[in-house]
Amino acid sequence: xxxxxxxxxxxxxxxxxxxxxxxxxxxxxxxxxxxxxxxxxxxxxxxxxxxxxxxxxxxxxxxxxxxxxxxxxxxxxxxxxxxxxxxxxxxxxxxxxxxxxxxxxxxxxxxxxxxxxxxxxxxxxxxxxxxxxxxxxxxxxxxxxxxxxxxxxxxxxxxxxxxxxxxxxxxxxxxxxxxxxxxxxxxxxxxxxxxxxxxxxxxxxxxxxxxxxxxxxxxxxxxxxxxxxxxxxxxxxxxxxxxxxxxxxxxxxxxxxxxxxxxxxxxxxxxxxxxxxxxxxxxxxxxxxxxxxxxxxxxxxxxxxxxx
Amino acid sequence: xxxxxxxxxxxxxxxxxxxxxxxxxxxxxxxxxxxxxxxxxxxxxxxxxxxxxxxxxxxxxxxxxxxxxxxxxxxxxxxxxxxxxxxxxxxxxxxxxxxxxxxxxxxxxxxxxxxxxxxxxxxxxxxxxxxxxxxxxxxxxxxxxxxxxxxxxxxxxxxxxxxxxxxxxxxxxxxxxxxxxxxxxxxxxxxxxxxxxxxxxxxxxxxxxxxxxxxxxxxxxxxxxxxxxxxxxxxxxxxxxxxxxxxxxxxxxxxxxxxxxxxxxxxxxxxxxxxxxxxxxxxxxxxxxxxxxxxxxxxxxxxxxxxx
Numbered sequence: 364x365x366x367x368x369x370x371x372x373x374x375x376x377x378x379x380x381x382x383x384x385x386x387x388x389x390x391x392x393x394x395x396x397x398x399x400x401x402x403x404x405x406x407x408x409x410x411x412x413x414x415x416x417x418x419x420x421x422x423x424x425x426x427x428x429x430x431x432x433x434x435x436x437x438x439x440x441x442x443x444x445x446x447x448x449x450x451x452x453x454x455x456x457x458x459x460x461x462x463x464x465x466x467x468x469x470x471x472x473x474x475x476x477x478x479x480x481x482x483x484x485x486x487x488x489x490x491x492x493x494x495x496x497x498x499x500x501x502x503x504x505x506x507x508x509x510x511x512x513x514x515x516x517x518x519x520x521x522x523x524x525x526x527x528x529x530x531x532x533x534x535x536x537x538x539x540x541x542x543x544x545x546x547x548x549x550x551x552x553x554x555x556x557x558x559x560x561x562x563x564x565x566x567x568x569x570x571x572x573x574x575x576x577x578x579x580x581x582x583x584x585x586x587x588x589x590x591x592x593x594x595x596x597x598x599x600x601x602x603x604x605x606x607x608x609x610x611x612x613x614x615x616x617x618x619x620x621x622x623x624x625x626x627x628x629x630x631x632x633x634x635x636x637x638x639x640x641x642x643x644x645x646x647x648x649x650x651x652x653x654x655x656x657x658x659x660x661x662x663x664x665x666x667x668x669x670x671x
Numbered sequence: 672x673x674x675x676x677x678x679x680x681x682x683x684x685x686x687x688x689x690x691x692x693x694x695x696x697x698x699x700x701x702x703x704x705x706x707x708x709x710x711x712x713x714x715x716x717x718x719x720x721x722x723x724x725x726x727x728x729x730x731x732x733x734x735x736x737x738x739x740x741x742x743x744x745x746x747x748x749x750x751x752x753x754x755x756x757x758x759x760x761x762x763x764x765x766x767x768x769x770x771x772x773x774x775x776x777x778x779x780x781x782x783x784x785x786x787x788x789x790x791x792x793x794x795x796x797x798x799x800x801x802x803x804x805x806x807x808x809x810x811x812x813x814x815x816x817x818x819x820x821x822x823x824x825x826x827x828x829x830x831x832x833x834x835x836x837x838x839x840x841x842x843x844x845x846x847x848x849x850x851x852x853x854x855x856x857x858x859x860x861x862x863x864x865x866x867x868x869x870x871x872x873x874x875x876x877x878x879x880x881x882x883x884x885x886x887x888x889x890x891x892x893x894x895x896x897x898x899x900x901x902x903x904x905x906x907x908x909x910x911x912x913x914x915x916x917x918x919x920x921x922x923x924x925x926x927x928x929x930x931x932x933x934x935x936x937x938x939x940x941x942x943x944x945x946x947x948x949x950x951x952x953x954x955x956x957x958x959x960x961x962x963x964x965x966x967x968x969x970x971x972x973x974x975x976x977x978x979x
Contacts, residue, residue: 404774405713437743441767445792447774455763459749466712466755484753 364550364670367581368393371562372411373428373596374588375555376418381659382553383419385667388488392545394572396557397474397493398501398530398565401513403451404442406461407468411562412478412493413460420485422456428596431456450518475539490541494566497536501561502529512561521598525605528560533568546575551670554585556651558599559618560606567622576622582670583624586662587612590629590651613638620644625669627651627662645669672858672978675889676701679870680719681736681904682896683863684726689967690861691727693975696796700853702880704865705782705801706809706838706873709821711759712750714769715776719870720786720801721768728793730764736904739764758826783847798849802874805844809869810837820869829906833913836868841876854883859978862893864959866907867926868914875930884930890978891932894970895920898937898959921946928952933977935959935970953977 366386368379370393379393396411410429417423417431424430434454443449453461460481467477473496482491503515505523515523546552557563567573576583589612594600600610608614616626616639625645628635629652639646649665650658674694676687678701687701704719718737725731725739732738742762751757761769768789775785781804790799811823813831823831854860865871875881884891897920902908908918916922921943924934933953936943937960947954957973958966 404770405777406770435743435745435763437763438746438766438770441764442771445767445771445789447767447771455743455745456749458746458766459753459755462712462714462746463750463753463755469713481753 364390365545365548366391366551366553366667367545367549368553368555369557369563369566370395370411370415370555371557372396372399372414375411375557375562376415376423376428377653377659378555378586378662379415380418380656381653381661381663382666383489384660385663386489391489392541392549393489393491394494394539394542394545394566395491396562396565397495398499398561399512399516400498401500401511403453403461404448405465406458407465408451408453408461409464409474409478409493412491413457415491416460416478416481416485416487419487419489419491422485430454451513473539475541490545492539492541492545494539494542494572495533495536495569496539497532499530499533499536499565499569501565502531503561504528516561516598521601525560525598525602527606528564530565530568533565534570536569538569538571542569543571543575546572546579546581549579549581551667552576552579552581552583553666554583554619554623556586556588556595558588558594558597558602559615560599560602563619573622583622584627584666584669585616585619585623585625586627586666587615587629587632587651589615591631595652611635613642616642616644627666627669672698673853673856674699674859674861674975675853675857676861676863677865677871677874678703678719678723678863679865680704680707680722683719683865683870684723684731684736685961685967686863686894686970687723688726688964689961689969689971690974691797692968693971694797699797700849700857701797701799702802702850702853702874703799704870704873705803706807706869707820707824708806709808709819711761711769712756713773714766715773716759716761716769717772717782717786717801720799721765723799724768724786724789724793724795727795727797727799730793738762759821781847783849798853800847800849800853802847802850802880803841803844803877804847805840807838807841807844807873807877809873810839811869812836824869824906829909833868833906833910835914836872838873838876841873842878844877846877846879850877851879851883854880854887854889857887857889859975860884860887860889860891861974862891862927862931864894864896864903866896866902866905866910867923868907868910871927881930891930892935892974892977893924893927893931893933894935894974895923895937895940895959897923899939903960919943921950924950924952935974935977
């Protein structure tokens with residue numbers, strides 16, 4: 364059975380490192396958010412694609428979940444001496460990927476083509492696709508005005524109050540080659556435990572993707588990114604509150620109700636079972652806090668058990 | 672007295688590190704060859720500007736004369752794993768300058784503006800100017816066709832036989848701001864011990880520069896880059912031979928005869944004194960092989976003694 368996963372960054376990458384242990388690589392396609400992509404010193408940075416590829420290649424920094432294990436910051440520190448931008452911490456090894464990608468894009472390659480090349484060089488055998496080959500930068504509408512995503516996320520540390528999101532140019536974008544084919548031919552589509560607004564939201568905003576999932580014959584299962592009203596990492600809970608959603612896993616399930624068949628709650632959220640069930644979804648609980656390699660595999664298995 | 676120096680890479684940088692010990696920085700302007708500049712992975716690399724700035728900042732690698740002392744190659748090695756270009760060895764610290772420069776050029780700065788910024792950040796107090804703000808890439812005409820300079824120099828290790836040089840677009844280029852003013856207001860113009868074809872040649876090819884030197888009231892002195900028919904480093908001797916010049920310091924002096932007032936021969940080339948003198952130049956000998964910091968200062972002093 365073919366499996367598709369929709370992925371943001373760190374949470375998704377952890378889950379996927381379990382999933383690749385139980386789904387053969389040739390059967391797995393991962394569709395990754397590119398709304399966070401941005402230019403830094405002229406280099407095209409794709410944080411979520413890099414987090415997923417570095418994690419699946421076994422190269423990610425286990426402490427942060429992003430960046431490269433054992434990376435150094437010699438270039439960045441020297442850049443700071445020269446007066447260059449150093450607010451985004453990019454390591455020397457990490458930099459190589461951005462240089463390579465930017466150069467290939469300049470050569471006329473698409474983002475999906477260069478992503479495929481990076482996968483081959485990292486000996487990743489499943490397929491990793493950007494949601495689209497067009498830049499569709501996430502804009503965060505806040506009480507302090509519209510901010511570029513990294514401006515909000517890294518520089519402002521998610522402090523401004525969010526009023527909404529937009530994905531610039533998304534209405535004219537197309538799913539990257541292979542995305543729609545993967546969605547219609549798969550038996551399972553998994554929405555990884557990622558932020559529903561800024562990780563999964565941009566993917567679902569690419570014309571055709573949400574509709575394809577709604578109509579898919581596949582079983583569509585989401586894993587809650589929220590446990591006891593809190594996200595493991597990042598601003599999911601604050602965004603749910605600021606945008607008037609229920610600050611819980613049930614609030615996330617409601618956002619996806621039109622496309623889901625099933626939802627995986629954390630065991631700590633057993634009490635939410637009936638509320639999610641009332642959305643018309645099959646529900647199960649599982650240990651979603653992935654503190655070990657085994658926990659990641661166990662969660663992946665629990666998710667796949669939702670697929671008939 | 673104001674002093675101007677025309678400079679290529681390693682040989683010039685060594686000489687200049689002596690010159691700055693005896694000329695106050697506010698009186699010194701260095702005009703640097705940019706014919707070797709090239710794009711690598713989308714970054715704008717200026718080998719001679721970087722060699723001069725790194726050397727004057729005390730950062731250059733004493734073994735190679737270029738690059739940064741104690742640099743590492745983590746980004747480059749990773750880039751190689753990814754399939755990127757790694758034939759040009761750029762270190763992690765070095766990379767920061769290329770990223771900074773490229774980004775500032777993209778912001779709309781001129782090469783002379785970003786060079787001034789790099790000097791300030793490196794605490795270099797004399798003025799370093801590119802010969803021009805326009806790209807004028809050196810093309811090497813060889814028995815194997817026309818090669819880009821780095822292609823000839825680094826990849827092909829100067830093996831093809833040279834038939835001539837051209838500097839693409841030079842006829843439309845202008846001296847960088849400050850270059851002509853420095854030449855006309857100086858009391859001494861020093862042609863550093865650099866390759867006459869590919870280091871000094873491009874500078875003299877920028878419209879106005881050669882003529883300004885010919886007419887300058889300044890004493891124009893060149894230091895021979897050739898000792899006993901050999902260059903300390905690089906393909907100078909081979910180029911002299913391949914292009915039908917006398918393979919000696921006198922051959923180099925003849926190439927500059929129209930702009931020079933004086934020429935400094937190495938002590939080992941005492942026998943060439945009368946031949947250089949016959950070109951109408953004042954001549955002296957000095958120890959031009961700069962094996963120590965003191966030797967660099969001594970040579971600089973010998974050169975300045977030629978200026979009345």
